Amino acid sequence: MKHVSLYRKWRPRTFETIAGQEPVVRTLARAIETGRVAHAYLFSGPRGTGKTSTAKVLAMGLNCANGPTPEPDGTCESCRAIVNNSSMDVLEMDAASNRGIDEIRDLRDRVNLAPTQGRMKVYIIDEVHMLTTEAFNALLKMLEEPPEHVVFVLATTEKHKVLPTIISRCQSFDFRRPPVTLLADKLREIADAEEIEAEPAALTMLAREARGSFRDAEGLLDQLSSFSEGPVTAEGVRELLGSVASDVLLETTDALYERRTADALRVVDRLSGEGRDLSRFVGELVAHLRRLMLLPDAPEVALAEVGADERAGLEEQAARIPTAEVVRMIEALGDALSRARRGGDPKLEVELTFLKLARDYEEPAVDVLVRRLEALEKAVENGNVSAPRPPRARRGPRPLHRSPRRTSRRSCPGPGETARRR
Numbered sequence: 001m002k003h004v005s006l007y008r009k010w011r012p013r014t015f016e017t018i019a020g021q022e023p024v025v026r027t028l029a030r031a032i033e034t035g036r037v038a039h040a041y042l043f044s045g046p047r048g049t050g051k052t053s054t055a056k057v058l059a060m061g062l063n064c065a066n067g068p069t070p071e072p073d074g075t076c077e078s079c080r081a082i083v084n085n086s087s088m089d090v091l092e093m094d095a096a097s098n099r100g101i102d103e104i105r106d107l108r109d110r111v112n113l114a115p116t117q118g119r120m121k122v123y124i125i126d127e128v129h130m131l132t133t134e135a136f137n138a139l140l141k142m143l144e145e146p147p148e149h150v151v152f153v154l155a156t157t158e159k160h161k162v163l164p165t166i167i168s169r170c171q172s173f174d175f176r177r178p179p180v181t182l183l184a185d186k187l188r189e190i191a192d193a194e195e196i197e198a199e200p201a202a203l204t205m206l207a208r209e210a211r212g213s214f215r216d217a218e219g220l221l222d223q224l225s226s227f228s229e230g231p232v233t234a235e236g237v238r239e240l241l242g243s244v245a246s247d248v249l250l251e252t253t254d255a256l257y258e259r260r261t262a263d264a265l266r267v268v269d270r271l272s273g274e275g276r277d278l279s280r281f282v283g284e285l286v287a288h289l290r291r292l293m294l295l296p297d298a299p300e301v302a303l304a305e306v307g308a309d310e311r312a313g314l315e316e317q318a319a320r321i322p323t324a325e326v327v328r329m330i331e332a333l334g335d336a337l338s339r340a341r342r343g344g345d346p347k348l349e350v351e352l353t354f355l356k357l358a359r360d361y362e363e364p365a366v367d368v369l370v371r372r373l374e375a376l377e378k379a380v381e382n383g384n385v386s387a388p389r390p391p392r393a394r395r396g397p398r399p400l401h402r403s404p405r406r407t408s409r410r411s412c413p414g415p416g417e418t419a420r421r422r
């Protein structure tokens with residue numbers, strides 16, 4: 001049996017099933033209903049968010065045997081031809097692989113011909129910002145005087161690269177990146193319908209990895225379900241992506257916050273032993289800390305990338321760890337990440353950073369060093385060669401907290417003291 005990709009099979013065929021783009025969909029449906037469809041649209045937004053699918057549903061609605069209608073039946077000859085990419089009236093061109101002036105000229109030569117089957121011709125030009133200047137100008141000519149029976153849908157992931165003269169002739173729609181929960185819900189719907197057994201945590205991870213792209217999310221689910229035995233598990237996803245479980249991120253954060261150096265280092269050792277990519281681990285840890293940082297002030301931003309199954313753990317940790325501590329960890333880990341990317345040994349960078357974070361290690365302050373140097377210079381000038389007394393060094397700010405565990409045992413030294421004593 002020929003394998004049809006989940007993405008193709010589950011491509012939306014009605015406005016209703018286009019997820020996460022309600023304002024766009026509502027406006028287009030209304031335009032068909034009232035007979036006020038524009039001659040040129042510009043759809044911009046991240047890849048995989050439904051730009052081309054929306055263009056096709058628009059084309060179906062305009063050309064449906066039971067239309068024009070915002071609810072194309074999907075069963076008439078015209079609808080089926082559009083779904084199968086065989087319609088003579090709906091032409092799709094990918095400017096990314098096809099930047100040529102020839103194609104646009106060819107399009108221009110045919111633009112005045114009446115539609116063969118349906119009412120309207122719909123030209124979909126994907127990644128329109130990739131067209132050459134010549135091709136852009138030819139397109140502009142067509143947009144200036146579009147024939148009655150033509151609708152252009154220009155799609156782009158980089159709107160800022162589209163000429164303003166083009167934009168001004170189009171009705172623009174911005175496609176938003178859908179939140180992780182919405183993508184995970186969609187994957188759940190597909191998995192259930194396709195009888196793919198899948199753990200909720202697995203779908204959340206796939207959804208997050210897809211970064212807002214339905215196409216990527218469905219592609220990953222496809223890959224996992226068709227090339228491996230048994231149900232789609234969180235562990236299977238982690239193996240495929242090389243990522244770590246969310247409880248590892250929670251655990252590491254707690255260890256760093258509570259100054260449990262050995263526990264934090266053990267996580268690194270374990271992941272490294274499992275052959276995990278440690279740069280990726282640090283990246284995921286920073287992303288986790290970012291969510292902790294944002295949660296108190298902008299929960300909707302913080303939770304956009306979080307699955308329903310991960311929410312409680314995140315909220316509990318955010319309520320417990322002060323934001324200043326989280327920021328301190330983000331800064332240190334961000335530095336480690338950039339050093340690793342510049343060719344540093346990722347394991348060593350992570351270990352060093354964890355050690356510094358867990359022990360409250362601080363670089364000697366520059367202003368203290370400068371003051372000592374000035375005193376020394378003055379002493380040399382005055383011919384006083386014996387070493388001057390250094391000005392009293394100001395201590396850096398004390399850590400903002402002590403770990404809950406340690407404050408409960410008052411006789412124990414705080415994390416700062418232990419660090420210096422060792």
Ligand SMILES: [Zn+2]
Pocket residue numbers: 063064065066072073074075076077078079080
């Ligand atoms: Zn139809």
